[in-house]
Amino acid sequence: MSKDLFETAAAQERLPLAARMRPRNLDEYIGQEHIVGKGRLLRRAIQADRLSSVIFFGPPGTGKTTLARVIANHTKSNFLSLNAVLAGVQQIRAAITAAEEHKKLYGKPTILFVDEVHRWNRAQQDALLPWVENGTVIFIGATTENPFFEVNKALVSRSRVFQLNALTDAELRLTVERCVQDQERGYGQWHIAFTAGALDHLIETAAGDARSLLNALELAVETSVEHWPPPAGTDIVINMQTAEESIQQKAVLYDKDGDYHYDIISAFIKSIRGSDPDAALYWLARMVRAGESPNFIFRRMLISACEDIGLADPHALTVVNSAAAAFDRIGLPEGRYHLTHAALYLATCPKSNSALGFFDALKAVEQEQTEVPNHLKDANRDGDSLGHGAGYLYPHAYRDHWIAQQYLPDELIGRVFYTPGATGYEQTIRDEVLAKRETQLAALQEAADSAKTGYTAEDWQVRTEGSSAEILEHIRDTLIKLAQLDADDRVLVYRADGGLLLWASTRIAVNGCTAGLFERSEALDAALRYAETFEVLHRPITALMPPTASACADEISAPSEAALFPGASVKHAAETACVCGASAAGYQQSHLNPHTNPTVQPLFPDIVFDAVLAYNPAATLPDFAHFFSRIAAEQIAGARVVFAFQLPQEGLRLASLLPPGADTQRFTAAESAFFTDAQNERLSWTPDMVAECAHNAGFTLQTVERKTYQERRLITQAELHRWFSEDSEYGRHIRSSFADDPAVLEAIIRRLEQCCRKPVECGRGVGYIYMHL
Structure with a gap:
């Protein structure tokens, strides 16, 4: 035993220094921060042992082989290593045999690392494809040559390419x-x-x-x-x-050896799915030579046109169907051209299997009994008696023939059955489909927030009349543009409940990560359901904000005028007011400065953020202190912090709807006094005041802007009655202004009811701030 140990130690000493000093884990790894830094996709994949096939591409000495060794040290899977310079087909077969045995015995795949993979010829690379595709092997390749030119395209398409840079x-x-x-x-x-x-x-x-x-x-x-x-x-x-x-001058490596021609032996449909036209033609010839029925071949291609190509190329089905009809008219032997035409078209098409979403929908139908939402029911039969169809918004009446409203049953809101692919035609519609879905979810979430503050779902149906969804989209796009997000960013989204910024960031920061900080547990649950449409490692990281003073929050009732000046949730505002004080004027520097408030603990301690995004992070000026302290508790030093918030003073004014007159002037003065009351913390603040709070909290401001959007709204009588009731802060103020002559106010309310029978134009003020800590 001692002799063996001595020989092992001696062998270790004889290793070159570069081999001895090779990092053994991610903490020892130096460089490539853009792919293995804290929070990056690859690092999380290695730590979670959820790696898929990857190719490391970069110049010599940048850590490609080292990364493979680190993966070997982290994974619980079987790990095998081959060097393409030394290994041939026999070694590949031996590795595959070992991988199959391991999968049979333990039910786990084998990670096969191939160094200098570009040195293998096409046949050697193709030998791996079936085993990568069926999950027997997780492939890790390392190459100094561009894999998109020097590695089999089918193998590259099944792998994620990570480019390593020369060390600084x-x-x-x-x-x-x-x-x-x-x-x-x-x-x-x-x-x-x-x-x-x-x-x-x-x-x-x-x-x-x-x-x-x-x-x-x-x-x-x-x-x-x-x-x-x-x-x-x-x-x-x-x-x-x-x-x-x-040290000697490095030799420049340049390898163009090998004849890179496809030579794949695979089944016909599998070859089409793998976008290999050569293999598709080979198997087509085998079937025709063997006398297979052309009708059967066309039947399989018609299925593949929808199952494997789908909306990535909507014309695929038409091409195959036309080729089949032409074959029926012409027959063999000339009909072989039409078989070839259809097979080549499918093999060279972009691919998508998003049509499989139908089976997810079918499963939901089998498992759940749901009711058709009332506004989607047929109004032609019993709309007058039962109110069916009430609240339905006709999409063609709106810009771009679209308006955000609920179409799924209540029990399935947030469920996703169709996820557009990222190739072909679907690539051209992907961003629009996802953006509309996410805007719709954000709008429905906003409706849920309003419902919790005394604002009913029926009111929401009429409130969305107009361009509210378009405004949400513009706010989202403006924030993302200001933050200059890119694929490598690590992004924190504060108050991600509506998902407006969360999903857009998740799609952009594909090599980094997106972390969502949620205010309500039910919104977090909905987001987790929607996140299932993303690959596991591309899903956002989430956390629920801890309550700060829930007992105090319970004592504050929801404002009835939420529709007039919407903002953050009331509970959040109340909690912050209890912790930080009752007025903006009474705020102390210690409350605003997160560095002097040690009670706020980080929720994402393992992530260094590059950007922070938020929409409506606070409902009052004092409430922004909680926002600043909360984000500053994370690792955001130097991060780009961009947020937007609605300005309550620049919202709807009922006085603007009234015709000129003495009573209108009196009402205008009363309403103006309410919105400009310096004592009302929910109304009397501006972007400059928020910017000053940010500056006092230790942030450096770069941009402070405000924009005014115009939207059309249909105001209901129920809203008017609620706003003017004694339960409403707005109503109490207005009624006190007309205490000497309440009949005049009642007449004004009746005139407002007449004015609001059709949509009205109103403004929505939004402030934007760009800063860093």
């Missing part, structure tokens, strides 16, 4: 520092020093290649003493001459 000088310097300090694998037993410029020369000449740098360092250190290894504690100095002699 700072990352190379950190690599050297770790090496000279590590006593187990590096040179920590000795005192390594560099004369002026020596280390800089090694780093500069390595040009981003960590392996080249470590090889040069090894040569420089171990040839600077007479015998290696010297006694522990020996001083070893690397001067400029040694550095220049130790």
Whole structure:
């Protein structure tokens, strides 16, 4: 036993320095922050052991093989490694056999790492395809050549490509520092020093290649003493001459070997699904040569046209159907051209299997008994007697022939059955379909918020009359443009309940991540259901904001005028008011500055955020303190913080609907006094005041803007009665202004009822702020 241990230790010592210092886990890994930084997609995939097939593409010495070794250390799956320079078809078959045995015994796939995968010829690469496709093998390839040119297209299409960049000088310097300090694998037993410029020369000449740098360092250190290894504690100095002699100019790798022609042996439909026209023609010829019925072949292609191509190319079904009809008229042997025409069209089409969403819908039908929403029922038969169809909004009456309203049954709101693909025709409609769906969900969520504050769903049906959804879309697009989101960003969405910003960010930050901070548990549950339409690793990370003073919140009743000046939820505003004080004027610096409020704990401690987005994060000026403290508790130093909020003073004014007159002037003055009352914290604030609060909280402002949107609204009599009731803050103020002559006010209300029988134009003011901590 001791001899074996001695031999193992000796073998370890004989390993090159670059091999000994190879990182063993993600914490030791240096560089490639854009793909393995905290919160990035690849890092989360490795940590969760949920890796799919990937290809690492980058120059030598950037950590491709090292990443594969890190994956091997993290995964519970079987891990096999091949070098394409040395391995041939026999080694591939042996690896596949081992993978099949492991899957049979343990039910888990094998991760197969192939280094220098571009060195394999087409046949060797194709040999992996069936096993990657059926899940026996998870493929990890490493290549210095562009995989889109040098690796089989079918293999690339089944893998996610991650491009690794040359290491920066700072990352190379950190690599050297770790090496000279590590006593187990590096040179920590000795005192390594560099004369002026020596280390800089090694780093500069390595040009981003960590392996080249470590090889040069090894040569420089171990040839600077007479015998290696010297006694522990020996001083070893690397001067400029040694550095220049130790590192050599790197050779440029350029490999164009191999005949890259498709030679796949696969089944006919599987070849079509895999977009390989050569294999499709081969199997088509085999079937025709064997005497297979052309009607059967066309039948299978008609199925594939909808199952495998679908809306990625809506013309596929028409092409195959026309080819089949032409074959019936012409027959064999000339009809073989029509078989070929249809097969080649399908094989070269973009692919989508989104039509499988029908079976998810069928399953929902079988499992749940639901009622048709009243506004979707047929109004022609019993609309007058039962009110069927009441509240339905005719989409053609609106811009772009679309308006946000509920179409699914109440029990299925938020369920998704169709997810458009990202290729072909579906790629052109994908963003619009998802954006409309998400705007609709956000609008329905806003309706739910209103219902919780005394605002009924029936009122929402008429409130959406007009361009509310269009305004939500514009606000979303403006925030994303201001934040300059890109694929590598790690984004925090505050008050993600409506999903307006959450899903757009999730689609954009595909290599980073999106974290959603939710205010209500039911909204979080709905978001989790919708997130099931995304791949597991592309789903947003979520958390529920902890309550701060729920007891205090329960004592505050919901305002009846939520429709006049909507904002954040009342409970959230109440909680913040209880914690931070009753008025903006009474706010202390300690409340506004998150760095002096240690009670706020981070909810995403493992993520360093690049951007923060929010819409309506607060309902009152004091309420913004909770927002600032909450986001500042996360790691957002240097992040782009962009948020928008509705301005209550720039909303609907009922006085604007009245004809001129003395009574109108009196009502206008009373209403204006209500909205400009400095004591009313829910109304008396502006973008500049919010910006000042942000500045006091330690944020640096870059942009403060305001925009006014015009929308059409249909105001109901129920709304008017609620607004003018004694239960409404607005109603109490107006009635007190007409206490000396209530009959005049009643007459004004009757005139307003007449004015509101058709949609009215009103403004919606929105403030935008861009800042950073």
